[in-house]
Amino acid sequence: MKVSVYVVIALFGLFIFNRCQKPLKDKTPEIFSLNESNWVFAEKDSTQFLPAKVPGSVHMDLFDNDLIPEPYYRNNEKELQWIGERDWIYKTNFDVDKEFLNNQSIVLCFDGLDTHADVYLNGQPIIAANNYFRAWAADIRQHVKLTDNLLEVCFRNAVDANTILRQADTIPLFDDYVYSRKPAFHFGWDWGPVYITAGIWRPVYIKAWSGAQITDQFIVQNDVSTDLARLQAEVEIESLIEADVELIVSCDEANVNKQQTVSLKKGLNRIICTFDIDQPKLWWSNGLGEPHLYTIETRLIREDELMDRESSRIGVRQLKLVQNPDEKGSSFHFELNGVPVFAKGANYIPQESFQSKVDSADYRRVIQHALDANMNMLRVWGGGFYEEDYFYDLCDEKGLLVWQDFMFACSMYPGETDYLENVRQEAVENVKRLRNHPSVALWCGNNENYIGWQDWRWSRHFTKADSATVWHDYEKLFNELLPEVVNAYDPSKAYWPSSPKYGWGYPVNSDGDVHLWAVWHAQDPFEVFLEEENIGRFMSEYGFQSLPEMKTIDAFTLPADRSIDSEVMKAHQKHRVGYPVIDKYIKRDYNWPKDFESYVYVSQVLQAKGIKMAIEAHRRAMPFCMGTLYWQLNDCWPVASWSSVDYYNRWKALHYKVRDAYANELVSAVIKNDTVEVYLVSDLTKDMDRRLQLKLSDLEGQVIWEENVDVKLLANTSVNVLKKPIKDIIKSHDPTELVLDVTLMDGSHVTSRNPLYFVSPKDLKLSVPEIVSKISILSPDELQIELESPTLVKDIMLEFDELDGQFSDNYFDMLPGEKYAVRFRLHTGQVDKASTLKLKHKSLIDTY
Structure with missing residues (x-):
């Protein structure tokens, strides 16, 4: 009897369908967490073990056991240095059940050990770790038993390790910290304390499995358009058996369900499964569109057993670094789905000196700070660590691009074979861990190592022959090893050898990225930000310090400490000439503050003024300049620093100014050669009709001159729409008594507002204002002022002593006679009576 081939195909499809629908036995790997298994710790050679937390650090364990004071308080840092100079032991006992032991492979896994650690199980050495940035694992099937397993982790301190390694180096390098693969900032930075940590800093667990397991899933995007995305899943499978299995790659939302039979061999198997997504929803960065995510799942099935499953969230997008030659060099910008992206953001540092203190709420807060300031990119700086998965998950969800440094900063690094192999494994692990995240835009070799060697005369530390060797080691690491890893494991992304390509002191505007530290380090005036020769293609670092607000200072000081000259305030200023530099800039533009509290306030207003000037200059230079990332977004402890958000998540004046300067629509007025020039800057993808309003008034509100112009806001660019000599605007009026209100309107809605003054703040003839305020309760956790x-009112600062929360606006200029409504959302707690609240405000005149 003849059977139609179509019938055979249909019956086979039905067979496969029924087989896939039949409940599968769960044979996926078992995970047995050891995080909560009653860990204890002690100093080496001590018999007094105390409770410990894992993940954690020795500093926090000492603090939790009341053996040390709060590390960030006053100048306790100085008294706690002994901790990082000692060796420590962590241990625990655990049991497993008999069924667990029946697995073919039983692996002890540490996702992070800090840093030089020897691991023993039941007295047997199983791991010798020497890299904070790597995961460590060992098969313990031959060593583990049913009950009373003893797991010990012995940490050797990094101070001694660095000294020994440096002494053994044929060409000793000038920084000890480079010899440990450990966050550089642990050894102190010009915004951070010296806390040389040790401990089990990421989860520890046992993974048991039999047969086969999925060890990696990489979703490669071969071709992407709005009509079709052609993708492939590159799946790594570790197998202990030879067997035929079914590999299923699926995405429910996109109706993807690709299945293929795979013949596994013992060892590592690499399988490729191609699939398409029709009319995909593309992933966009913040401000350009929705950052849509798809979940791709891979399952490994043998007969009626689900052996393993792995899922990845991806964003379907085309992202590339564009470096096209032009008359001045070459461009440097990111292009997302065919759209040039002006990168608006900040440099991000670790949120704590002790990473175990950071939880998911902290990550959500810091990402929200970036979003609230209209950012679309963060740079993960190379002196910290490769961030937690959750950080990148949030960036994926919110559309924040990530400039990802490898973990090298501000020094030269060893070139020995063992060191380089350690780095290679570190790079491979982290590139593979992070490559599926659509937010990761670029891999960068290091922070300031190239510019340090080329322009900061680091070679003076060495003889001519040794200098050649050290530079050769640099090239091996940053021009060979790291780009090879990126090309092998994440080839679609750009690799940039070092940030920056250019520093200050010479023209920086031909190509590449720029760290412009003429302001602050060279102590040049803010006006250098405006000079064309100081505006590069991509401004990846620049900044200025301020103090955190008084509530933050109160938290780490006693009343007697609240003076710039106190030992405590000096301990929380890590730049060697930090306060004198702030002083110098204050005297340029402001009257000297009358007291400490006024100094704190003026430092913030000063910082905001300078960085706002820089950001607007960079955006006005669009599309020549296509990125601006100021230093820095956040702090790792309470400190005077370049941050715009302090350690306690309180916005400084700068963050409010950044939010306005990073808006998708910006009107920016600047004085050039005695002429007022007005620019319209847009990150929108469509042209818009707007109305430009200019109104000159005195400080009492008397209107002197005004002009309204219908304008076209051109998509994704900057346009100079008005040039007018100052004399034609102010005529015979005193410039110290004038303000030019520059506003961009969409009908009756203000899209951007930016007052311009003709003199420095100290020269304005301000009067003591009579501010009328009214507080109303919108909800138990939100007020309106x-x-x-x-x-x-110049730079009004609002605060409630008894409440902690976030203002919708602060440190802004109140123009005469206008009404302002500001909202305040409480961080914690509720209010039920407005009459009990006391609103405090300070403006510039109050500091004289």
Whole structure:
């Protein structure tokens, strides 16, 4: 009897369908967490073991056991240095069940050990770790038993390790910290304390499995358009058996269900499964569109057993670094789905000196700070660590691009074979861990190593022959090893050898990225930000310090400490000439503050003024300049620093100014050669009709001149729409008594507002304002403050002593006679009576 081939195919499809629908026995790997298994710790050679937390650090364990004071308080840092100079032991006992022991492979896994650690199980050495940035694992099937297993982790301190390694180096390098693969900032930075940590800093667990397991899933995007995305899953399978299995790659949302039979061999198997997504929803960065994510799942099935499953969230997008030659060099910008992206963001540092203190809420807060300031990119700086998966998950979800440094910063590094192999494994692990995240835009070799060697005369530390060897080691690491890893494991992304390509002191605007530290380090005035020769293609670092607000200072000081000259305030200023530099800039533009609290306030207003000037200059230079990332977003402890958000998540004046300067629509007025020039800057993808309003008034609100112009806001660019000599605007009026209100309107809606002054703040003839305020309760955790003044209020700062929360606006200029409504959302707690609240405000005149 003849059977139609179509019938055979249909019956086979039905067979496969029924087989896939039949409940599968769960034979996926078992995970047995050891995080909560009653860990204890002690100093080496001590018999007094105390409770410990894992993940954690020795500093926090000592603090939790009341053996040390709060590390960030006053100048306790100085008294706690002994901790990082000692060796420590962590241990625990655990049991497993008999069924667990029946697995073919039983692996002890440490996702992070800090840093030089020897691991023993039941007295047997199983791991010798020497890299903070790597995961460590060992098969313990031959050593583990049913009950009373003893797991010990012995940490050797990094101080001694660095000294020994440096002494053994044929050409000793000038920084000890480079010899340990450990976050550089642990050894102190010009914004961070010296806390040389040790401990089990990421989860520890036992993974038991039989047969086969999925060890990696990489989703490669071969071709992407709005009509079709052609993808492939590159799946790594570790097998202890030879067997035929079914590999299923699926995405429910996209109706993808690709299945293929795979013949596994013992060892590592690499399988490729191609699939398409029709009319995909593309992933966009913040401000350009929705950052849509797809979940791709891979399952490994043998007969009626689910052997393993792995899932990845991806964003379907085309992202590339564009470096096209032009008359001045070459461009340097990111292009997402065919759209040039002006990168607006900041440099991000670790949130704590002790990573175990950081939880998911902290990550959500810091990412929200970036979003609230209209950012679309963060740079993960090379002196910290490769961040937690959750950080990148949030960046994926919110559309924040990530400039990812490898973990090398501000020094030269060893070139010995063992060191380089350690780095290679570190790079491979982290590239593979992070490569599926659509947020990761670029891999960068290091922070400032190239510029340090080329321009900061680091070679003076060495003889001519040794200098050649050290540079050769640099090239092996940053021009060979790391790009080879990126090309092999994440080839679609760009690799950039070092940030920056250019520093200050010579023209920086031909190509590549720039760290412009003429302001602050060279102590040049803020006006250098405006000079064309100081605006590069991509401004990846620049900044200025300020102090955190008084509530933050109160948290780490006693009243007697609240002076710039106190030992405590000096301990929380890590730049060697930090306060003198702030002083110098204050005297340029402001009257000297009358007291410490006024100094704190003026430092923030000063910082905001300078960085706002820089950001607007960079955006006005679009599309020549296509990125601006100021230093820095956050702090790792309470400190005077370049951050825009302090350690306690309180916005400085700078963060409010950044939010406005990073808006998708920006009107920016600047004085050039005695002429007022007005620019319209847009990150929108469509042209828009707008109305430009210019109004000159005195500080009492008397209107002197005004002009309204219909303008076209051109998509994704900057346009100079008005040039007018100052004399034609102010005529015979005193410039110290004037403000030019520059506003961009969409109908009755203000899309951007940016007042311009003709003199420095110290020269403005301000009067003491009579501010009228009214507080109303919108909800138990949100207030509204209505404000009005008949005269100009310069840089008004609002605060509630008894409440902690976030203002919708702060440190802004109140123009005469206008009404302002500011919202305040409480971080914690609720209020039920507005009459009990006391609103405090300070403006520039109050500091004289």
